Amino acid sequence: MKLLQCILTANSCYRTGRKIKPKGVMVHSTGANNPTLRRYVQPLASTPGREELLAALGVNQNGNHWNRPDLDVCVHGFVGRLADGSVAAVQTLPWDCRGWHAGTGTSGGSANNTHISFEICEDGLTDPVYFQRAYQTAVELTAMLCRDYGLDPLADGVVICHQDGYRRGIASNHGDVYNWFPRFGRNMNDFRADVVRAMNGEEESEMIYYRNLEDIPAYYREAVAKAVERGALNGTGGGELNVSEDLCRTLTVLDRLEKLD
Numbered sequence: 001m002k003l004l005q006c007i008l009t010a011n012s013c014y015r016t017g018r019k020i021k022p023k024g025v026m027v028h029s030t031g032a033n034n035p036t037l038r039r040y041v042q043p044l045a046s047t048p049g050r051e052e053l054l055a056a057l058g059v060n061q062n063g064n065h066w067n068r069p070d071l072d073v074c075v076h077g078f079v080g081r082l083a084d085g086s087v088a089a090v091q092t093l094p095w096d097c098r099g100w101h102a103g104t105g106t107s108g109g110s111a112n113n114t115h116i117s118f119e120i121c122e123d124g125l126t127d128p129v130y131f132q133r134a135y136q137t138a139v140e141l142t143a144m145l146c147r148d149y150g151l152d153p154l155a156d157g158v159v160i161c162h163q164d165g166y167r168r169g170i171a172s173n174h175g176d177v178y179n180w181f182p183r184f185g186r187n188m189n190d191f192r193a194d195v196v197r198a199m200n201g202e203e204e205s206e207m208i209y210y211r212n213l214e215d216i217p218a219y220y221r222e223a224v225a226k227a228v229e230r231g232a233l234n235g236t237g238g239g240e241l242n243v244s245e246d247l248c249r250t251l252t253v254l255d256r257l258e259k260l261d
């Protein structure tokens with residue numbers, strides 16, 4: 001995860017200066033089709049690393065970013081696209097600053113008093129590649145925060161989204177992130193499980209699969225062909241093999257040991 005820092009010091013939330021003792025992380029998504037970080041995050045003349053930040057984020061020409069007073073919202077971070085199109089996270093408030101992100105729930109309470117918050121910048125909600133990158137960055141950011149603040153992401157009410165917060169009576173009635181995650185087969189239970197995996201240092205598996213014999217690199221192909229010929233490898237039907245690179249490598253080792261002849 002690439003993590004930048006651009007504290008929104010002009011935002012009235014930051015200037016109010018109230019602190020919290022973080023008890024959880026609330027995940028939001030913006031509800032607007034604009035995946036760029038520069039839409040929300042811009043440095044001021046006084047922001048450390050201003051030139052580097054502007055180069056990385058790109059320049060917001062519309063003046064509608066959140067580093068200004070008279071907004072009634074502010075979060076601790078954003079996940080979205082940098083100017084080069086890559087996906088990164090930016091810290092925008094000190095993590096123990098009281099954010100303005102959850103509103104008030106039906107209990108009269110607010111996750112503003114307990115939860116660190118970040119927004120994932122939405123796009124048009126149909127791009128699986130952007131979703132996967134933004135989701136993974138959000139997982140890694142949440143894992144870092146849980147580690148730093150000694151939070152158990154599986155404990156009740158710790159890692160929740162805005163809509164979860166509404167159902168728990170501690171946030172206003174917004175749908176995020178259930179307007180987006182389920183389109184790509186994910187819910188907040190998946191998210192919490194992925195946070196645990198990230199905290200345990202487990203990488204997402206990027207296993208490579210080959211569909212047909214022709215897709216398999218030449219240096220593996222002979223061994224795999226032998227296994228097919230000998231009836232040891234049948235594939236997944238319809239003439240497709242769908243073998244992993246791991247299996248190709250194993251078969252190649254066996255072939256070198258002359259076990260496939």
Ligand SMILES: [Zn+2]
Binds near residue numbers: 027028029162174
């Ligand atoms: Zn929200």
